[in-house]
Amino acid sequence: MKKNYTKIFIGKANDDLESAIYLNNNKKHLKDIISFHCQQAIEKYLKAYLIFRDASVHSNHGLIVLLEDCVQQDSAFELIRNDFFYFLDDIGMSIRYDSDIEISEKDVDEFLILAGKTRDLVAGKTQ
Secondary structure, eight states: OHHHHHHHHHHHHHHHHHHHHHHHHHOTTOHHHHHHHHHHHHHHHHHHHHHHTTOOOOSSOOHHHHHHHHHHHOGGGGGGOSHHHHHHHHHGGGGGTOTTOOOOHHHHHHHHHHHHHHHHHHHHHOO
């Protein structure tokens, strides 16, 4: 059961990341939507890891809370803690509705890198 939920969350996270990459390559002006998919991917990757570890999983979308829970399980998750992680957590779900949030192309590039690093970290920990 645990492995099944882990695989489901990783699969959905992969879909979010793939969508973000596709949009970045083809519709670069949709920075808010690309950022949202990165946020969703990271959230699902972190939740997948916590499920794999049989840890409690919060139902909210806060990346910082999830990261703290992952770090308690494995300090290697400190590797993804950076300013862009905090920025993405800060703008979180509001980027879907608030058009006043400024997101640069550099921000988007960093969010994509962060989502990829999170994917790779979780993949290595859930084998």
